[in-house]
Amino acid sequence: MRFRLENKEVDLTRGKVRFLDVEPVQTFEIRAKTLQVMEVLVQNRERVVTKQELLDSVWSDLVVQEQVLVQSIKEVRDLLGAETIKTFPKLGYRWIAAIEIMDTSPRQMSLLKSIRFSIGLILCSALLCAVYFIFINSVASQLPKVAFLPVENAMPDEIHDWVPIQGMDHLSRTLSQQSELQVSAVDDVLLAIDRINKVSLGPQYFFQLQQRLDAQLIVQTRLTGYPQDLQLHYTLHSQLGPQQGVILAPNIDNAFNELVDILTQKFGQSAQLSTNQYHSAFSNQAFAKGVNAYLQRDYEAAITLFRSALVEQPDMLAARRYLAGSLANTYDFKQAISLLKGSLKIADTSQSQKEHLRANLMIGYLLINWPQGSDRQKELDTAEQFIARAKSLAQSSQDKLFIAYSYEELGKIKRLQGHYSEATRWLLAALEYHQSFRGRYGQTAALIELARIAIAQKELEEAKRYFTQAKQIADDSKAHPNQIWVLLAQADMYRDLNEQTLASELAQQALEIAYRADSPQLIARVEAWFAHVPIHTVN
Structure with missing residues (x-):
């Protein structure tokens, strides 16, 4: 559907708005969820649409706060004019702007x-x-x-x-x-x-x-x-x-x-479909639904779905990995690590090698980010052993992405151990690999770690330089998660320096990006910062 509103042409199919009174004509993208909100209001412009109806229509598969709807209404008004939508307090919204429905454009x-x-x-x-x-x-x-x-x-x-x-x-x-x-x-x-x-x-x-x-x-x-x-x-x-x-x-x-x-x-x-195909389809469908639940942070539902998939295919390593991630995100770390160690015992084939690599990397990641025992040094040494195995598997298959990931985790371990020179060498090596990829924003994780090393050594100007470089790369790529990681790492630095106002401003920027991205995981991560709650999500 396309319509004209004063000097603007709105294409609901393509999700674009064209401003016709400027030369050259300017075109703006409409964010996906905001586009759906606009569609519902335009299609029902003869009546008030309740807030709950909008939330049920647009965010039917998510449990979200009303703020996400408020943000979308604000974006429509910013783009098309303040008088486009009328708010009916405690009830909902109605589209009130006069529009001219158009045929398919040339x-x-x-x-x-x-x-x-x-x-x-x-x-x-x-x-x-x-x-x-x-x-x-x-x-x-x-x-x-x-x-x-x-x-x-x-x-x-x-x-x-x-x-x-x-x-x-x-x-x-x-x-x-x-x-x-x-x-x-x-x-x-x-x-x-x-x-x-x-x-x-x-x-x-x-x-x-x-x-x-x-x-x-x-x-x-x-x-x-x-x-x-x-x-x-x-x-x-x-x-x-x-x-x-x-x-x-x-x-x-x-x-x-x-x-x-x-x-x-x-x-x-x-x-x-044959019977065998049916069983395979059942496992794959349960796995797919589990991944969707995982991405929406509904970890309890994800755990049930992944376990269902594993009933039919107990050696489905990807399902075992996602199940371990779901368990870790519900703080059942021991069972998560046990499940991953069990995956390592499943026969190593050309198809399973990548999953074995991931399992080693994930065990190391859990040990690094969620301390379990009283002997932290021993825990980090154990994590290093698993990361080193992941590195060897990645090198044997020339998997540059996972070589870079392994180097980053080794650099993090060395930073936590206070071996800053060795940590820097690992992280610079990881940067070299990330720079060879088309998607440059993978560099931000290593740059953030380099900034943290600089902070630990009281070299704040060097840390700020790394943060600036990381933020520029994330902004150039419009990579929302990476923008948020950089902003929150900067906010951590300023909070530790007791510069609370600046820290909160940076975290607020991160929250706005998370809402624009419509990502429950990103929103939860930023809200945890404001609540002073440590949160590590297994991605």
Whole structure:
């Protein structure tokens, strides 16, 4: 849906606002949750929408404070004008600004034509192949037609802004080329999305998409995680109901290709699932739901889901790792470490080596950040042994990201032991690896540790220099978590220096970023700072 409001053109489908009275025309992105709030208010502008209704519609899968809604209303008013939305105290909000509903813009049509032109030849070839297979194979008539939605980009940076449409196109083309499945054209899907009243992504929405596209399978995806350590969450909407899964991969191409392989194996020959596939699907769906619960900080639900996944697949190392993280985040450290040590006893194969690496690193991380015994030096020595094993595994597989992570943890251990020169060497080595990655914001963790070493040595100007460098890198990448880590580390420094006002200002900046990111984990982390409660979350 698109509408005009005075000198502004609002596109609810694309999540953009264009200011038409300036040259050149300025375009601003609308934050995802704020966009959903605006959609609900515009669609129901004939009445007052209660606060609870907005919270239930937009944050249905989260337990949040009312402040997140207040923040979204403020963002709409800042962007479109103070008189856009009227507040009804103790009741809710109503959209009161007059708007002019518009048809699809020439610019959108140009984009769709461009997409059609770029993939037309491939789609025609895929269609010919599909017709051929249908003609020669009677089974083909039973195969579902597949439609990919734009990939939701939940990466914490700006370097993945290309993912939604290009990722959708990549998945569509690859599945067409590697299977006999029919795949809806990208521009057809975009047009169908544009014409459907999307108040929420409920069953009715996906049913309407299936009807418009004549597709029996709608594939919804979300990319999250960090560069070189990604998660691709997917939901398959079909007559069997939604089926969820999650793919862990080092890069985007691997994640997309693995999803194509899953779809080809599941639907390429027959739409019916075998018993073995059913059990595998159950475990993967429980694991995927567990990861979602984990990301929302609902650790009790996550623990139940991960344990359910492990009933069917007890050697599912990724589920064991996430279960250990959930246990640690509920302060059951002994059971978390025991579970990870058990993972190390599962046969080492090429597929499990990465998980063994992670298990060693995670045990060391828990021992570093959550002291358990009275002999702290012995605890740090034990942590160093596990981190050293993780480093060796990372070096043997040339996994540069986890080499860098291992170096950072070794540097942290040496800082805590007071061996500042050795700690600095490890951290500078970690920086070298991070500088080789496209996502530069991985450098911030090492820079924060270098700043802490400088603070311990009373070199405050050196610490400030490291903090400035870390903040600049995080800001350039628009990486919300890293911006927050830097601000809170600075706030810690000034709080220790009894400069409470400056410390609180920095922490308040961090809180505003956390709310803009709509991240329960980030919000909880900053609120813990204000409450003087130590919090370490296993990511």
